Amino acid sequence: MAAFPTEGMELTRLLVVSDVARSRAWYEGVLGAEVEREYEGACVLRLLGAWLLLVTGGGPTPDKPTVVFGPxxxxxxxxxxxxxxxxxxxxxxxxxxxxxxxxxxxxxxxxxxxxxxxxxxxxxxxxxxxxxx
Missing domain, CATH: 3.10.180.10 (2,3-Dihydroxybiphenyl 1,2-Dioxygenase, domain 1)
Structure with missing residues (x-):
């Protein structure tokens, strides 16, 4: 059985936002976050050694069949x-x-x-x- 937590793991905080571009600009300009990468409907930021994932809302998926993401x-x-x-x-x-x-x-x-x-x-x-x- 694998240990949890163990070396090599990282924590990511996910925030659902209404406008990824607007939020990206705010997190960069106000908090000093750095953009790691972007893809459709999402932006991955690095802030104080932690990951921050900004995503737009969305409905259920097969792995979370009753969960809706929204700001x-x-x-x-x-x-x-x-x-x-x-x-x-x-x-x-x-x-x-x-x-x-x-x-x-x-x-x-x-x-x-x-x-x-x-x-x-x-x-x-x-x-x-x-x-x-």
């Missing part, structure tokens, strides 16, 4: 987010804002961490977080 319907109802642990939340906030990120609020000091939230063009939630305690 978030309501950005205020979140079941997952992506968190960036940063050494300086205020600095990251200013840099990302200058690149076009639209934050829900300025960074908030919660005593043990300073954090701020923003969304991509489809409403996927992101957080920058600085541990302080």
């Amino acid at each position: 978030p319907l309501d950005p205020d109802r979140v079941s997952a987010e992506t968190i960036f642990r940063v050494p300086d939340c205020s600095g990251a906030y200013e840099t990302l804002r200058a690149r076009g990120a639209q934050f829900l609020a300025p960074p908030v000091d919660r005593g043990y961490e300073i954090r701020a939230f923003f969304r991509d063009p489809d409403g996927h939630l992101f957080e920058i977080s600085e541990l302080t305690g």
